[in-house]
Amino acid sequence: MKSMKASKVLLLGKEDSGIHNLIVRIHGCHVKTVFSRREAVIILNPNNKTKIIRYVMGSGAMPGVTKESIAIDYDGLDTLGYKMKLEQPCDLVVRKASFVEKLAIFSQHPDLGVNLSLKLGVTGVALGLIGLGLGIISLFQSTALAQ
Numbered sequence: 001m002k003s004m005k006a007s008k009v010l011l012l013g014k015e016d017s018g019i020h021n022l023i024v025r026i027h028g029c030h031v032k033t034v035f036s037r038r039e040a041v042i043i044l045n046p047n048n049k050t051k052i053i054r055y056v057m058g059s060g061a062m063p064g065v066t067k068e069s070i071a072i073d074y075d076g077l078d079t080l081g082y083k084m085k086l087e088q089p090c091d092l093v094v095r096k097a098s099f100v101e102k103l104a105i106f107s108q109h110p111d112l113g114v115n116l117s118l119k120l121g122v123t124g125v126a127l128g129l130i131g132l133g134l135g136i137i138s139l140f141q142s143t144a145l146a147q
Contacts, residue, residue, distance in 0.1 A: 002034045003095035008069035009077065011086050013062070017073040019111055024054035024094065025071040031058045040097040043072065045080045045090075052076050053097055053105045070094060 004026070016023055024043060031037055035056040044051045054072060059065035064087060074084050082088060097105075103122070109115045 003093055004030055004034055006068060006070045006090055006092040006094060008066070009082060009088055009090040009092060010062075010064050010069060010071040011077065011084065012071045012073045016057075016062075016071075017075075019075070021073070022054050023057045023073075024076075025057050025059050025062055025065055026094070027065055027067045027069070028058045029067055031056065035094075035096065040102055041094050042097045042101060043070070043076065043080065044093045044095070046093060047091060048081050050080050052079050053102065 010025075012023070012025065016025065024041065026035070035041060037056060037058065039056045040053055041056055042051050042053055052072075054076065059071070062071055065071055070092065072080075077084060080090075080092065082090060103118065106114055106118045107122075109118070
């Protein structure tokens with residue numbers, strides 16, 4: 001699985017921060033080679049085993065983002081165990097998020113719209129599969145009774 005290590009973390013500006021954005025800014029050399037733009041990634045702090053999910057964006061005009069650094073919002077820094085500083089050394093791993101990780105993290109999302117829609121979708125799929133199973137069982141039972 002493709003990943004990158006970050007040795008420096010920067011604080012995102014106000015325009016990129018907030019629960020509605022959830023982005024990580026990385027150097028352009030990693031966009032399209034390691035990650036796709038707007039791809040969900042897991043940022044993992046191996047020291048305390050905490051992780052967050054963010055969407056990849058290029059560094060844009062943000063100064064200070066290098067090949068070995070990333071920029072994330074204050075809430076992400078806090079969750080990962082870092083202080084609110086404009087720039088600080090770190091030991092983070094950025095990798096693609098698996099489907100199961102996306103489900104697990106978004107089921108705990110603080111935005112009620114995201115959280116509820118995910119749970120309703122999973123419930124709908126589960127009920128659909130139960131209905132399909134019951135339909136198949138009743139089909140076999142009706143053919144067995146006809147004989």
